[in-house]
Amino acid sequence: MITCGIVGVTGYAGMELLKLIGKHPEFTLVRAMSDSSTGLTLAQLYPWLEIEDLTLEPFRVDALDDIDVIFLATPSGVSAHYVTQLTEYEGVVIDLSGDLRLPASSYETWYGKPAVPASLQAQAVYGLTEWNRDAVRSANWIANPGCYATAVALGLLPFVNGGWIDPNEIIVSACSGITGAGKGLSAKTHHARSNENVQLYKIHTHQHIPEIEQTLYAVSGTQATVSLSTHLLPINRGIMATMSVVPTLEQSEADWVDALRQAYADEPFIRVQQGEPEIRTAVGSNYCDLWVYLDQRTNRLTIISVIDNMQKGAAGQAIQNANVRFGLNETAGLNEQPQYI
Ligand SMILES: NC(=O)c1ccc[n+]([C@@H]2O[C@H](COP(=O)([O-])OP(=O)(O)OC[C@H]3O[C@@H](n4cnc5c(N)ncnc54)[C@H](OP(=O)(O)O)[C@@H]3O)[C@@H](O)[C@H]2O)c1
Incomplete structure (x- = not known):
């Protein structure tokens, strides 16, 4: 053991x-x-x-x-x-x-x-497993990625890496359940204030912004700029990031879905979904669920990424990295299904 x-x-x-x-x-x-x-x-x-x-x-x-x-x-x-x-x-x-x-x-x-x-x-090796697996295999120090950074980078990386979108036109609106703030109580996370409320916080100053830009650059060599807005939702767990980007290729929505599927074809924890996105498809599991839609009228793509902040956004990804580092099956101990109701 x-x-x-x-x-x-x-x-x-x-x-x-x-x-x-x-x-x-x-x-x-x-x-x-x-x-x-x-x-x-x-x-x-x-x-x-x-x-x-x-x-x-x-x-x-x-x-x-x-x-x-x-x-x-x-x-x-x-x-x-x-x-x-x-x-x-x-x-x-x-x-x-x-x-x-x-x-x-x-x-x-x-x-x-x-x-x-x-x-x-x-x-330290950056532990976004799907995009840095080879380095993780031999790393003794692993920087496990942030929760928003995980959701956003997993959604954007195929598009930035493929050169499929304008790297200076990335606008992200993301929201997190309260557990993302840790167990310490603050005025913002107190039940009376957070329940029945949505709070925008750290406007344009969230510490995951440089982490996302650094990851996009490390993988693709492209210097992208990301405008990120972060919101606190009155739910316990889960992150949903909605990314609006401008495609540089003309192709149908079905082609975009296909491209995303191909990018993650061999990844056990990344699922490309269709239908209306919701946070519950991933909450309680180590999955990252992705959707992509083409808005033909405005010529923008909308990419949606959903994770559980404490699993794929923290402990789950940490175990995934440990599995890779110790040469185990990457999914070992991570077979929990989403708590979908
Ligand atoms: N919550 C998430 O969704 C999430 C997602 C991604 C990454 N993370 C990261 O994971 C780490 C832990 O997050 P968390 O949400 O588990 O936080 P948390 O609920 O606030 O727990 C942090 C723990 O750290 C220990 N600690 C030691 N010195 C402390 C100090 N000066 N102030 C506060 N805690 C101290 C405490 O445990 P002991 O007293 O037992 O030592 C405390 O229970 C953080 O760096 C966070 O950014 C969290």
Whole structure:
């Protein structure tokens, strides 16, 4: 069995990792690490989960020798604190925060906090599995992508990479369930304010904007600019990103659907759908569902991408990356169906 540790096990992404590792045929959790709740047991914390019981312990770098892979499910800035202590660690580090995703100057501009040393960030491979699988296979440090960044990049990449759209005419409107903000309560996420409401936030300043542009460039060599608006929805989980772009090729809607299908033909977690998009087709699973429509009147394409923010947008993709890194079947432990009603 491949031994795992989770740091930040009391958070939303930490709990999702627990569930996925608990059902995984090849992974076993041997260390549950927590800053706030050391001494509690997993059974006390999550009595409804059928998982191996462990006592939560503080992070100690000298106690990681028996761990093959450590998942950092901690906020940006906090992961940085752990990452700098892991330079001698010989296992695999998968960080779910933004701390290893961007070079220092971009990180400090968009996150407004000090970046990890450039030499550490440079070691990390960006874990958008479908587009960086070969690098993930041999990576010891993996920067797991952000939730909006995953949904948007998976939708745009075939089109930008193929040169099928104008890279300077990309407008994205995306919305997320409340769990995307983590378990900490804020005025915005308080039930009284978020329920029966839709809130636009971080207008044109969301930290996933540079991550998306960087990914589009890394894969395609095309410098694209993305205008992204992010909204908070009064639902628990799920992301829907609606992308409006200008095609550079004249072809029918059926041809666009076909092109998207071909781009992802061998991908177990990417499904090209038809009909009216809805968030529930992916929520609860590691799928990314994509749709593409041609608006002939305005000559624009509308691409829609739907994921579960805590699965494909966080813990699911982290497990997918770990599967690739350890040479396992990429879908191992990730066979949950969407919670569609
Ligand atoms: N939620 C999502 O949909 C999602 C999607 C993609 C990526 N992510 C990323 O995954 C990471 C975890 O997200 P999350 O939603 O699970 O967050 P969360 O619910 O707020 O949990 C974060 C956990 O980190 C630990 N922590 C340690 N120091 C902390 C500090 N100073 N402030 C707050 N928490 C601290 C806490 O666990 P202990 O006390 O047990 O250590 C806390 O429960 C973040 O970097 C987030 O950006 C989340």
